Amino acid sequence: MSEYIIQIDHVNKSFEKGSRTKDGTLREGVKVLDDVNINIKKGEFVTFLGPSGCGKTTLLRLIAGFLQPDEGRILMDGKDITNVPPYQRPLNTVFQRYALFPHLDVYDNIAFGLKLKGGMTEKEIDQRVRKVLKMVSMTDYEDRDVDSLSGGQQQRVAIARALVNQPKVLLLDEPLAALDLKMRKDMQIELKEMHQKLGITFIYVTHDQEEALTLSDTIVVIDEGRIQQIGKPKDIYDEPVNAFVANFIGESNILDGTMIEDKKVRFIDKEFDCVDEGFGENTPVDIVIRPEDIYITKKLEVAQFLGTVKSCTFKGVHYEMFVDTDDGYELMIQDYNAFDVGSKIGMIIKPTDIQVMHKFGKNIYEEKEYACNEIELLDNKEDGDLHGKIRSIIYKGNHYHIEVQTSDRKIFYVDTQEIWDKGDMVGIKFLNK
Ligand code: ADP
Ligand code: MG
Numbered sequence: 001m002s003e004y005i006i007q008i009d010h011v012n013k014s015f016e017k018g019s020r021t022k023d024g025t026l027r028e029g030v031k032v033l034d035d036v037n038i039n040i041k042k043g044e045f046v047t048f049l050g051p052s053g054c055g056k057t058t059l060l061r062l063i064a065g066f067l068q069p070d071e072g073r074i075l076m077d078g079k080d081i082t083n084v085p086p087y088q089r090p091l092n093t094v095f096q097r098y099a100l101f102p103h104l105d106v107y108d109n110i111a112f113g114l115k116l117k118g119g120m121t122e123k124e125i126d127q128r129v130r131k132v133l134k135m136v137s138m139t140d141y142e143d144r145d146v147d148s149l150s151g152g153q154q155q156r157v158a159i160a161r162a163l164v165n166q167p168k169v170l171l172l173d174e175p176l177a178a179l180d181l182k183m184r185k186d187m188q189i190e191l192k193e194m195h196q197k198l199g200i201t202f203i204y205v206t207h208d209q210e211e212a213l214t215l216s217d218t219i220v221v222i223d224e225g226r227i228q229q230i231g232k233p234k235d236i237y238d239e240p241v242n243a244f245v246a247n248f249i250g251e252s253n254i255l256d257g258t259m260i261e262d263k264k265v266r267f268i269d270k271e272f273d274c275v276d277e278g279f280g281e282n283t284p285v286d287i288v289i290r291p292e293d294i295y296i297t298k299k300l301e302v303a304q305f306l307g308t309v310k311s312c313t314f315k316g317v318h319y320e321m322f323v324d325t326d327d328g329y330e331l332m333i334q335d336y337n338a339f340d341v342g343s344k345i346g347m348i349i350k351p352t353d354i355q356v357m358h359k360f361g362k363n364i365y366e367e368k369e370y371a372c373n374e375i376e377l378l379d380n381k382e383d384g385d386l387h388g389k390i391r392s393i394i395y396k397g398n399h400y401h402i403e404v405q406t407s408d409r410k411i412f413y414v415d416t417q418e419i420w421d422k423g424d425m426v427g428i429k430f431l432n433k
Contacts, residue, residue, distance in 0.1 A: 303346020384427025
């Protein structure tokens with residue numbers, strides 16, 4: 001028997017050119033999943049996390065069997081199930097929209113599937129329904145009309161309806177997205193408890209990084225149909241593999257740096273000791289520093305660098321401050337203590353709190369390489385050598401780092417002081433040609 005319950009093996013999926021989006025515009029043919037490989041262990045709580053449109057639902061539908069991959073295989077318990085129809089796969093899906101039957105009460109909504117399938121006595125059905133009602137804490141509601149329930153209660157019924165089939169794997173596609181914040185938080189705790197009690201595998205989809213960090217044993221970070229990182233929540237938070245993951249997984253300071261030699265790195269115009277090795281000498285890198293990892297001190301003489309507090313906001317547990325360093329970089333810092341706006345402070349960063357990452361991507365145009373500051377973005381897309389759409393923006397302390405994607409899906413990386421918005425169509429002009 002395989003140690004993995006689900007394996008996604010080199011899966012690729014494209015949708016055809018010419019289909020229409022909800023607002024009626026014609027889609028270009030796009031690769032929605034690009035060589036996706038994931039191994040999911042029995043009993044794990046795995047979350048697919050990524051921005052809207054990155055391919056999460058498509059991946060879930062492939063696992064459920066509602067879609068077929070163009071290439072690659074899906075295995076369950078080591079057996080290829082790529083061509084097994086959905087109803088023969090021992091898994092069930094809970095969707096964002098609960099899709100309950102309005103004319104049936106809670107009990108009958110849950111019993112419906114079992115009655116339809118046949119082969120069980122009334123008594124067996126009754127036992128199963130009562131068991132799952134208890135599971136989702138809805139025992140007192142069995143006779144209620146589903147319309148009279150709150151959103152959270154309806155979602156519990158939807159989960160019960162999936163669990164009553166005793167699936168080996170429960171697929172959940174943004175099941176809490178329609179709930180308000182308080183209900184979402186409560187349901188997160190309940191889901192986690194349910195997962196522990198049931199012992200089955202949960203595959204959960206969300207675009208909410210906090211939800212993913214709270215719930216999961218393992219997080220799969222996806223961007224544009226490609227897996228960026230797979231790991232435990234803490235590993236992904238503490239050691240993101242690239243600037244996309246770092247930016248997506250919570251607040252951070254992402255900065256340009258240079259690895260001077262092993263264990264020595266330069267950023268914000270200062271040299272720091274770090275723990276990273278093997279990057280070579282004088283190698284450009286990205287640096288991530290979490291806002292809670294910068295220590296503020298009033299003793300300026302012991303600090304590694306100095307700055308001035310620009311803003312200070314109470315965030316419930318900690319204060320969030322924006323600080324301008326004396327060398328002109330803006331940093332976000334979280335601290336349990338407040339420091340006055342305008343006051344001079346010293347800052348310290350421990351070697352282990354400096355996360356060094358390889359820069360990703362090169363700008364190649366007509367066989368020549370361009371640095372990120374050798375490309376200019378233009379308002380009028382006709383004025384550039386190429387044009388494209390802005391797909392991500394990261395603030396790097398004193399400039400913006402922007403990814404622009406052309407219609408043939410080539411990505412260019414641009415450093416600029418100018419403010420652009422995600423989704424803007426821009427001209428791309430190469431300087432020093
Ligand atoms: P997510 O769930 O991460 O928001 P989806 O998996 O729903 O993303 O969609 C990924 C991409 O595939 C999007 O660009 C979406 O527009 C496109 N897409 C999804 N379903 C179809 C379809 N049936 N036909 C064409 N394009 C689709
Ligand atoms: Mg989706």
